[in-house]
Amino acid sequence: MSNNAAKHLFIWGSLLCFVILIVLTVDTMGKLDSRAPEITAEVDAGKKVWHKYDCIGCHTILGNGSYFAPDMTKATVRKPKGYLKKFIMNPRAIRPNAAMPVLGLSEKEANDLIAFLDWMSKVDTNNWPPPPILAQAAAGKAASAGQVLFQQHDCAACHQIKGIGGVAGPDLTNAGSKQPDPDWHIAHLKNPESLVPDSAMPAFNELSDQELRDLAEYLVTLK
Amino acid sequence: MKYQSQKIALNFYTAAVVLFLVQVLVGIIAALQFMWPDFFVLNFNTIRTLHINALVVWLLMGMMGATYYVVPEESETELWSLPLAQLQFWATVLAVTLVVVGYIVMGIFPQANMEIFGTLLLNEGREYIEAPRWADILIVVSVLLFLFNCFMTIMKTKKFTAVQGVLLGGLTFLALMYLPGMFYTKSMVKDQYWWWWVVHLWVEGSWELIAAALLAFMLHKLLGTDVKVLAKWMYIEVGLVMFTGILGLGHHYYWIGTPAYWLWVGGIFSSLEPIPLLLMVWDAFRTTRETRGVVSNRIGLYLTVSHAIFNFVGAGLWGVIHTLPQVNKWTHGTQLTTAHGHLAFYGAYVLLIVAMIYVTVPSIRGAKEFNQSKGYQSFWWMTISMVFIVVTITAAGMVQTYLERLFGLDYVSVKANYNLWFWIFRAIFGVGFLVGVLILVVDVLTLGKKPAASGS
Ligand code: HEM
Numbered sequence: 207m208s209n210n211a212a213k214h215l216f217i218w219g220s221l222l223c224f225v226i227l228i229v230l231t232v233d234t235m236g237k238l239d240s241r242a243p244e245i246t247a248e249v250d251a252g253k254k255v256w257h258k259y260d261c262i263g264c265h266t267i268l269g270n271g272s273y274f275a276p277d278m279t280k281a282t283v284r285k286p287k288g289y290l291k292k293f294i295m296n297p298r299a300i301r302p303n304a305a306m307p308v309l310g311l312s313e314k315e316a317n318d319l320i321a322f323l324d325w326m327s328k329v330d331t332n333n334w335p336p337p338p339i340l341a342q343a344a345a346g347k348a349a350s351a352g353q354v355l356f357q358q359h360d361c362a363a364c365h366q367i368k369g370i371g372g373v374a375g376p377d378l379t380n381a382g383s384k385q386p387d388p389d390w391h392i393a394h395l396k397n398p399e400s401l402v403p404d405s406a407m408p409a410f411n412e413l414s415d416q417e418l419r420d421l422a423e424y425l426v427t428l429k
Numbered sequence: 430m431k432y433q434s435q436k437i438a439l440n441f442y443t444a445a446v447v448l449f450l451v452q453v454l455v456g457i458i459a460a461l462q463f464m465w466p467d468f469f470v471l472n473f474n475t476i477r478t479l480h481i482n483a484l485v486v487w488l489l490m491g492m493m494g495a496t497y498y499v500v501p502e503e504s505e506t507e508l509w510s511l512p513l514a515q516l517q518f519w520a521t522v523l524a525v526t527l528v529v530v531g532y533i534v535m536g537i538f539p540q541a542n543m544e545i546f547g548t549l550l551l552n553e554g555r556e557y558i559e560a561p562r563w564a565d566i567l568i569v570v571s572v573l574l575f576l577f578n579c580f581m582t583i584m585k586t587k588k589f590t591a592v593q594g595v596l597l598g599g600l601t602f603l604a605l606m607y608l609p610g611m612f613y614t615k616s617m618v619k620d621q622y623w624w625w626w627v628v629h630l631w632v633e634g635s636w637e638l639i640a641a642a643l644l645a646f647m648l649h650k651l652l653g654t655d656v657k658v659l660a661k662w663m664y665i666e667v668g669l670v671m672f673t674g675i676l677g678l679g680h681h682y683y684w685i686g687t688p689a690y691w692l693w694v695g696g697i698f699s700s701l702e703p704i705p706l707l708l709m710v711w712d713a714f715r716t717t718r719e720t721r722g723v724v725s726n727r728i729g730l731y732l733t734v735s736h737a738i739f740n741f742v743g744a745g746l747w748g749v750i751h752t753l754p755q756v757n758k759w760t761h762g763t764q765l766t767t768a769h770g771h772l773a774f775y776g777a778y779v780l781l782i783v784a785m786i787y788v789t790v791p792s793i794r795g796a797k798e799f800n801q802s803k804g805y806q807s808f809w810w811m812t813i814s815m816v817f818i819v820v821t822i823t824a825a826g827m828v829q830t831y832l833e834r835l836f837g838l839d840y841v842s843v844k845a846n847y848n849l850w851f852w853i854f855r856a857i858f859g860v861g862f863l864v865g866v867l868i869l870v871v872d873v874l875t876l877g878k879k880p881a882a883s884g885s
């Protein structure tokens with residue numbers, strides 16, 4: 207190949223690839239709105255809060271960002287919004303050893319941010335992040351009715367048992383030694399704040415009496 | 430050095446290595462914050478912003494310095510305007526200082542990052558392009574002045590050499606690809622779509638053009654290889670960079686809310702991206718092998734070849750392992766990305782600028798011979814430390830992928846418990862890297878100033 211041929215291949219090849227990229231970009235832009243919910247004024251305000259506090263300086267979102275703190279793409283899927291709001295405004299009041307500092311968000315900023323995160327959670331991301339396959343394989347082996355309920359309601363999103371699960375709420379590995387009374391657990395599940403002031407845990411009052419009893423029986427076995 | 434105005438390169442190189450030192454110092458703070466988040470007055474986000482912005486800015490300043498050296502040499506004439514180049518240098522330093530002060534203020538008082546005229550005053554809150562809009566405009570003006578000066582120089586003698594063409598073509602492409610990062614979008618999906626144009630089309634597009642041009646320049650200058658042969662391979666390399674890299678952009682559009690056809694586009698084109706990088710390695714070796722006679726600037730050649738090798742390993746190999754959607758689905762957003770980012774930037778661009786410094790500074794200072802031992806010392810301290818850093822975070826990324834993505838453990842517990850030792854090792858190797866950078870800074874400031882000791 208002569209130098210001139212190589213040069214022309216470079217120039218015209220690059221331009222061609224760029225034109226294809228622009229065509230794909232136009233097509234993609236046309237399809238994005240149907241892959242995400244509508245952007246309300248609140249969602250937009252929340253996105254600005256996200257930028258203002260440089261959240262991406264620690265977190266990832268859509269998997270891109272700083273790898274120092276958890277990914278925020280599906281934040282409102284597993285974690286209750288009430289909890290998220292309390293945490294964002296004062297992380298260490300919820301979890302004393304949280305790495306996140308108090309940023310000084312106002313009440314409105316926190317609400318907008320949650321609206322934005324909720325919008326984000328509903329974007330069609332081609333099923334990313336994928337559900338953890340190994341955990342699912344292990345999940346079939348639940349023994350008691352209470353344990354099944356524990357899985358169905360994704361309590362592990364916030365609570366750990368023997369190292370597996372989230373760290374938003376207290377570790378439940380020894381829940382039965384700390385609170386051996388099933389009635390305490392039933393009351394707590396129905397209305398956490400009545401027993402633990404300022405609790406960030408949502409109330410599970412949609413559970414039937416039998417389900418509450420099963421769950422409580424399971425919790426007191428954790429020792 | 431043949432032309433007095435080439436001296437301006439020294440200003441840029443000095444600023445570059447000083448910022449490199451800043452980058453690594455704050456990098457060590459960031460590494461410690463993985464273990465103790467409250468360890469420093471500034472939070473992690475501010476430290477990381479400083480770490481990655483210092484990196485990008487010092488590499489850009491290195492590229493500008495290198496270009497101010499190359500253009501007069503290729504055009505065989507003085508720069509069109511030395512005062513303009515000096516003005517552009519000091520204006521850049523001033524703008525960078527203001528932006529850094531802004532980041533620090535915002536780090537201490539987050540509320541100071543107010544919205545003014547629809548944009549944020551101190552920090553845009555977007556990774557790599559955190560610089561606020563007013564600074565974006567200053568950066569664009571600075572780069573335009575720089576490009577204008579270079580083009581006017583070329584027009585003086587109209588020697589349109591291949592190296593100049595690809596170098597300035599790459600720099601123009603670089604300037605243009607800054608623009609997609611300069612407007613606000615309400616949708617986070619569109620935000621990231623355009624953001625990747627800047628980030629990906631820089632490092633896997635325009636910057637690789639600049640690297641290929643400087644590689645050809647250095648091989649010619651060090652070895653005296655025939656320009657025609659070098660130019661032909663350079664065109665093939667950059668042609669392949671663009672052919673694979675432009676549509677390879679799709680590897681960032683798998684999971685951000687964009688249509689699923691990007692899985693095909695990104696997977697196919699980006700998995701070919703290592704090919705041009707491998708060609709560059711072969712190019713460097715072939716030219717070196719074919720050269721008869723003694724090479725006086727051995728450290729320059731050593732760094733040039735090392736740049737080619739680590740460009741391929743860091744960008745090509747560490748990039749391609751997680752570029753297919755089937756793999757990326759599990760590894761996306763884990764420490765594996767960090768490992769790749771570190772080795773790619775180090776191999777492709779840090780070593781490129783360091784090589785250019787060692788190839789050009791002795792001739793700028795008019796030294797026929799100079800003491801090369803510090804150059805080797807700094808190279809080995811930096812390279813061994815970087816390889817260990819990358820091995821450490823690659824392992825952390827594998828543990829994270831397994832426990833968090835496959836097994837469903839919480840991000841926080843994986844980071845705090847299972848990966849703790851990796852953070853400790855990374856910080857230790859970071860100090861090793863710092864030693865290398867300190868040697869480099871001292872050497873760049875003194876290189877070729879006094880006659881070489883005999884036998885070196
Ligand atoms: C010198 C060239 C390159 C540099 C400097 C570079 C740097 C980076 C950086 C810093 C990131 C992380 C961006 C972030 O913070 O979110 C990244 C991501 C990525 N790079 Fe590169 N890269 C280069 C070349 C390549 C090549 C040639 C490939 C593929 C063959 C590649 C594949 C990827 C992939 C797949 C990701 C996304 C990882 C994820 O899913 O999070 N890179 N690159």
Ligand SMILES: [Fe+2]
Pocket residue numbers: 629633677678680681
């Ligand atoms: Fe990329």
